[in-house]
Amino acid sequence: MDVAIIGIGIHPFGRTEGVTGLEQGVHAAREALKDVGLDWNDMEFAYGGSSAAGNADSMVSKLGLTGLQFINVSNGCATGGSALQSAYMAIQSGMFDIGMAVGFDKHPRGAFTVNPEASGLGKWYGDVGMALTPQFFGMKIQRYMHEYDISEDTLIRVAVKNFRNGAKNPNAWRRNAFSYDDVAQSQMVCHPLRKYMFCSPAEGGCAMILCRADKARQHASNPVFLKAVAVKTRQFGSFEVFSQSQALERAPAPTVQAATAAFEMAGIGPEDIDVAQLQDTESGAEVMHMAENGFCADGDQEQWLREGHTEIDGKLPVNTDGGCLANGEPVGASGLRQVYEICLQLRGEAGERQVPNNPKTGYTHVYGAPGLSGVTIMAA
């Protein structure tokens, strides 16, 4: 049973004073229903999640107590991707015809606060000052730059590109383009990563309505088909966030596994993708994820960025909506925001940031603590 996305909705990302995270999720859900002309009553099931803004299933008291199956999903930064994966399976199994994946969040300002014990770590790990995700990002890209001869120039170019794209996105949080020098001279946060190379915790909501592919055109004239969905966790030897130690032997990242599984499922390869959204928690992540997802060889990113291959008019536009850098990261909604953007691009509705020449295939990738990745491949 193939699965289609027939409705998409978003609550603008950023800071919305006086609106709870849950209400932002409800707004996104209603926008998705409106997009396809359906009612909440039509939903047979929902999967939803947030990490800091409450239980998604409590949305039913605002959307309507219809008795539907609503399951909460909690999977770190991959929460949205996991909700989508669950909704996909619910339809693919034949159990349901139509339902919703939804995510939202509202995080306080500043870096994420981590409870080490909830992640299976000793309390001491937080006491001494190592339970900080930016340190992991700094250390992973530090090693990667050393091994593959990537320079700071590439990190800067990624940030400049994503903020430039974000400036063209009415739902983005950061809508100011930064110059190369703005990024290059911003404060060092976790060497080699600077302030304007990082995304920030934020707020927002996103929802999509999924349906059996064979019934999609009964509801929508512009369905987007989910060709593959894959979620993988870390294997022994990969370099992951919050690891008190690492193995001497090295294994591919969970992103490599998820990407490989997704391409196999879709029956196409990286060269067939027209537009991609790759997790850019910071510049370094986008750089490494270009290779981990199979779009270029390790080390080729330097040339790709210099030659503009990942710009909106390049051979593989990446993070056309500004990515996490310009949208911020409301954890529960972030992965679905990527899917939302790909749907817009494949429907030809991305406005000022529309990828030229009618893109037909799109790709999303999310990475989350403590080491999992979710990938989707979509086609118009």
Add this chain to the structure above:
Amino acid sequence: MRSIADQIPIAQGLFTWPSNDPRLLGSKCLDCGVVTFPAQSGCPACCGENTEIIELERRGKLWTWTIQGFLPNRPPYEGPETPETFKPFGVGYVELPNQVRVETRIQTEDISRLRIGMEMDLVVEKFIERDGKDIIAYFFRPADES
């Protein structure tokens, strides 16, 4: 100098203590040989449960590093600094020969000299004071500063 009784390790089982030559404690899988830090009963590589506790090497090489540039959130951070006194500190993974790479805070007189591959030594010393006692933690320091 406080007596041993007033020096409390930040966590039990992380390193040998009290000791004049403290070592980090890891676990080694008796089936596949993989070493893990801190010690744990299950093997993350072969999924077996046949592990023993071993003392880890005290010298290794810096495998990667970063510099924590802002004061971490409290909780969970318990370091002694205030926003006024905070100075960026190093964090990295030190590769201990034939064993494992250990994540650690780095002590150095000059954070700008951190480089992948530099030799690092284990130091176990006071991190903070709590309830009139010294809380002892582990760090690594460039070998030429030891």
